Amino acid sequence: MAGNNIFVGGPNLTEYVQCPYDSAHRILPVRLAFHLNRCAKNFPCSKMVRCPFNTSHLYSVTNMQEHIIECPNRSNLERYKMPDMLPLVEPPRHEFIVDSAENWDDDPPVPTYNPKTYCEEKFIIRNPQGAPPAARREFRERERRRFTANNQF
Known part of the structure; x- marks a missing residue:
C-alpha cells in the first residue's frame, strides 16, 4: 500500500x-x-500611497519616492514622452480582392417569402389571435368553406 x-x-x-x-x-x-x-x-x-504608473503598486509615503525611480511600469511613461524611441508602426496590410460571380447587391431570383400569403394558398390550419369572438367565428367559417371546396377536410 x-x-x-x-x-x-x-x-x-x-x-x-x-x-x-x-x-x-x-x-x-x-x-x-x-x-x-x-x-x-x-x-x-x-498611510499607503498608490504608484502613479500602476495602481496595484502600494507603498508607504517614505518608500514611494524610491519606488517611483525603480518602478518597472515607468517605461510606459518614458515611451509616451519620447515618441522617437517608439517602435515603428506596422506596415499596412496588403489589400486583396476575391473574384466571385456572386453579387449581393442584385435582387434575388425568387420573390421574398411572405408567410401570410403562403398560409392562405396552402391548406394550413390557422387560429386568429386577438380578434373579437364574432370575427373569429367568421374566420373559422371562411376557412371551413375553403377546405371543403377543395376536398381537403
Missing part, C-alpha cells in the same frame, strides 16, 4: 503576491487591484 500514495499539492504560493495592508493575505496577481480596493476599507488609517 505504500506505493499507492498520491501527493496532492497545496496552493503554489510562488504565484501569489502579498497584500501591502495585511501580510497574511496572499492574492493572485490578477485579483490584486480588486483586493486592494476592498482591503483599503479595512485599514483606513494606513
Whole structure:
C-alpha cells in the first residue's frame, strides 16, 4: 500500500503576491487591484500611497519616492514622452480582392417569402389571435368553406 500514495499539492504560493495592508493575505496577481480596493476599507488609517504608473503598486509615503525611480511600469511613461524611441508602426496590410460571380447587391431570383400569403394558398390550419369572438367565428367559417371546396377536410 505504500506505493499507492498520491501527493496532492497545496496552493503554489510562488504565484501569489502579498497584500501591502495585511501580510497574511496572499492574492493572485490578477485579483490584486480588486483586493486592494476592498482591503483599503479595512485599514483606513494606513498611510499607503498608490504608484502613479500602476495602481496595484502600494507603498508607504517614505518608500514611494524610491519606488517611483525603480518602478518597472515607468517605461510606459518614458515611451509616451519620447515618441522617437517608439517602435515603428506596422506596415499596412496588403489589400486583396476575391473574384466571385456572386453579387449581393442584385435582387434575388425568387420573390421574398411572405408567410401570410403562403398560409392562405396552402391548406394550413390557422387560429386568429386577438380578434373579437364574432370575427373569429367568421374566420373559422371562411376557412371551413375553403377546405371543403377543395376536398381537403
